[in-house]
Amino acid sequence: MKSKIAFITGATAGIGKEVATQLAKAGYNLILCGRREEKLNEVSRELTQLGVQVYSKVLDVRHRKDVLDFFAELPENWSEIDVLVNNAGLAAGLDSFANGSFDDWDEMVDTNIKGLLYVSRQVMPLMINRGTGHIVNIGSIAGKEIYPNGNVYCGTKHAVDALTKSMRRELAEFKIRVTGIHPGAVETEFSLVRFKGDSDKAAKVYEGYESLVASDIAEAILWCLSRPAHVNINDMVIMPVSQPAAGVIIKDKN
16 A cells, blocks of 8 residues: 655654654655754654655745745655645744734744645645645644733734634535644743743743643644544644643642
């Protein structure tokens, strides 16, 4: 039986890397992209050792021309993409609207919304032509609720939620499944990126309670992908027990 192909954006660390690992163990061949060449090469080498084929290339999904070039150069034998995991995304800053950074806003909108659109626009026709496929968009609890100073990040993830629903509506007639995965607090590089490399500040986000880890999300995605072809998991919100709502963390008292 021919191995399925999964394309994962933002595959160099965190959820993206763990999803790639779980899918490799399940026998998927992988198309991986990310912005950090050294990290991408490292991940590719690790996953190749699991016995699957890996096609990897540096790509910043914010740049439309780069995305178009990526797909124009994609070898034909890699074009039958069965699964797309739109994982690339980030939060930048935690400021009020009045003190917000235009650069942070642009980075979040360009990555979380435009990047998802650019990549999906290239993959959808490939899936439509074959009448099969599964798109998984990584959203956030911030796409379901807002929290103090989350403003623009929450806005971008609300957009991801809406786009996911629109994709599902449009692609159902082609038997293409679309799933939204919305995690709460996951200990990855997320906070390190949000706080621009301030490791002390990032570490405090996860102190005093048990957060989710990347494998929690990857295992949920693998489960969604493994459902029978007539079953679609539309939406999944995954939270640590200590986080009953966005912006609310119940920390240990001792």
